[in-house]
Amino acid sequence: MIDRTELLEAALDSLPEGIALMDADGRVAFWNRSAEAITGQASSDLVSRPVSVLLELLRIAQRPAEQEPCLGVAAGSGALVHLRHKLGHDVPTMMRALVLRDGLGGRIGRAAIFHPAESLDALPHGDCSEGSLVETDRAKLEERLEAVFEDFRQGGETFGVLWITVDQAHDLRKTHGAGACDAMLEKMEQAIANGLRPTDEMGRWGDDEYLILSHERTPEMLASHAQLLAGLARTADFRWWGDRVSLTVSIGAAQAERDGSLTGLLEKAKAAMSSSFHAGGNHITSAPGRQSCSPL
Numbered sequence: 001m002i003d004r005t006e007l008l009e010a011a012l013d014s015l016p017e018g019i020a021l022m023d024a025d026g027r028v029a030f031w032n033r034s035a036e037a038i039t040g041q042a043s044s045d046l047v048s049r050p051v052s053v054l055l056e057l058l059r060i061a062q063r064p065a066e067q068e069p070c071l072g073v074a075a076g077s078g079a080l081v082h083l084r085h086k087l088g089h090d091v092p093t094m095m096r097a098l099v100l101r102d103g104l105g106g107r108i109g110r111a112a113i114f115h116p117a118e119s120l121d122a123l124p125h126g127d128c129s130e131g132s133l134v135e136t137d138r139a140k141l142e143e144r145l146e147a148v149f150e151d152f153r154q155g156g157e158t159f160g161v162l163w164i165t166v167d168q169a170h171d172l173r174k175t176h177g178a179g180a181c182d183a184m185l186e187k188m189e190q191a192i193a194n195g196l197r198p199t200d201e202m203g204r205w206g207d208d209e210y211l212i213l214s215h216e217r218t219p220e221m222l223a224s225h226a227q228l229l230a231g232l233a234r235t236a237d238f239r240w241w242g243d244r245v246s247l248t249v250s251i252g253a254a255q256a257e258r259d260g261s262l263t264g265l266l267e268k269a270k271a272a273m274s275s276s277f278h279a280g281g282n283h284i285t286s287a288p289g290r291q292s293c294s295p296l
Contacts, residue, residue: 040086
C-alpha cells in the first residue's frame with residue numbers, strides 16, 4: 001500500500017504552483033517541484049533548513065497592512081513578492097500564506113503557495129493622466145484582482161468584473177473643464193456605491209472609468225447586478241452652474257473562467273464595455289456573447 005505521505009507529496013508535486021510547507025519549529029518541511037522550477041532552488045537545498053533561509057529569497061514588493069510573521073505575507077491573502085532565483089535574477093511572484101492546523105485547531109505549521117505573476121503593467125485598463133491619483137487606486141485594485149484570481153484558480157469562490165465608463169465624461173471635460181468632470185465622477189461614484197454588495201470592491205480604472213470586482217455566481221447574476229448599477233447611475237444628481245446634467249454609463253460584464261487568465265478576463269470586460277459605448281451608451285454587454293441590452 002502506498003504511504004499516505006508519499007501520496008500527498010506526489011499530489012503536491014503535480015501542481016503548477018510552488019508549494020512550501022514549514023513545520024511548527026520553523027523549518028522547511030516540503031518544497032515541491034514547481035517551487036524548484038520557479039526559483040531554481042532544489043528541495044535538497046531547503047528542506048530541514050530554518051525558514052530564515054526561505055526568507056532570504058523574498059523581497060516584498062507590496063506589503064499588506066497585517067503580515068504573517070513568518071513570511072511577511074498576510075495569512076490567507078495574496079501579495080506580490082520578488083523571489084530571488086538561484087541564478088541571481090528576480091521573479092515577480094504572487095504569494096499566499098496559510099496557517100496549518102490540526103483537527104483540534106492547534107497550529108502545526110505554515111504553507112506558502114506561489115506562482116509567477118502576470119505583469120501588472122500588462123493588465124488592460126483605462127486611460128489615465130500622468131501623476132493622477134487614479135494610478136494609486138488602480139494599483140490597489142490590481143493587487144486584489146491578482147489575489148482573488150489566484151484563489152479562484154485554487155478552487156475558491158467564483159467572481160466577475162464590471163468595467164464601467166461614464167458616457168458623458170469626455171464631452172463634459174471638453175466643454176466644462178477638468179473640475180466639472182471630477183465633480184461629476186465623484187457624484188457618479190457615490191451613486192454606484194449605493195448598489196454594491198458587501199463583498200464587492202470598486203476602484204478607479206481610468207480617468208473616466210471604474211472597475212468592480214463582484215462575487216456574483218453566474219454571468220446572468222452579474223448582468224443583473226450591472227443592470228441595477230446602471231439604473232442607479234442615472235439617478236446621480238449632478239448639477240453644474242445650476243444646470244442638471246443627465247448621466248448614463250456603459251458597462252462590460254465578464255465572468256472569470258478556470259481555464260482563463262486575469263488579463264483575458266479584463267480584455268473581455270473592456271471589449272464588452274466598448275461595445276456598450278459604441279452602441280450609443282446606456283447599455284450593458286456581457287462577454288463573450290456581446291449581446292447588448294439597454295438598462296431598464
